[in-house]
Amino acid sequence: MIGSTSPIVTQSRGTSDVDLNDTSRCPLGVRCEACGAEEETLVVRTLGCPRFGTMCLTLCPLCASTTILPPVAAATAERLVAQHCKHLGIDRDAMHVALGRT
Numbered sequence: 001m002i003g004s005t006s007p008i009v010t011q012s013r014g015t016s017d018v019d020l021n022d023t024s025r026c027p028l029g030v031r032c033e034a035c036g037a038e039e040e041t042l043v044v045r046t047l048g049c050p051r052f053g054t055m056c057l058t059l060c061p062l063c064a065s066t067t068i069l070p071p072v073a074a075a076t077a078e079r080l081v082a083q084h085c086k087h088l089g090i091d092r093d094a095m096h097v098a099l100g101r102t
C-alpha cells in the first residue's frame with residue numbers, strides 16, 4: 001500500500017485565530033465515511049462546505065487522496081459541522097466568522 005498521504009500542516013501562530021482544519025481533537029471513526037472501508041490507516045480530514053461550514057470526516061487513504069466529496073445529506077452535513085465545532089471548541093457563530101475571513 002502507498003502511504004503517500006501528506007502530513008496535515010498545522011499553523012500554530014496566533015491563538016485567537018481558529019484553524020477550522022485542525023483535526024487534532026477529532027475522533028477517528030471506525031471506517032471510511034465515503035466508501036465504508038474498515039482500514040487501520042484511516043485519517044480524519046476536514047471538508048469545507050460553503051453552505052454549512054467545515055466538517056470532519058473519517059476517510060481511508062484512497063478516499064482522502066481524492067477531492068471527490070462523499071454524498072452527504074443536508075441534515076448529516078449540519079450534524080457533522082456542529083460536531084466539528086465542538087472538536088474545535090467553538091460555536092457555529094465563531095465558525096462562520098472564521099469562514100468569512102478566508
Ligand SMILES: [Zn+2]
Pocket residue numbers: 032033034035036037059060061062063064
Ligand atoms: Zn474510503
Ligand SMILES: [Zn+2]
Pocket residue numbers: 023025026027055056083084085087088
Ligand atoms: Zn472534527
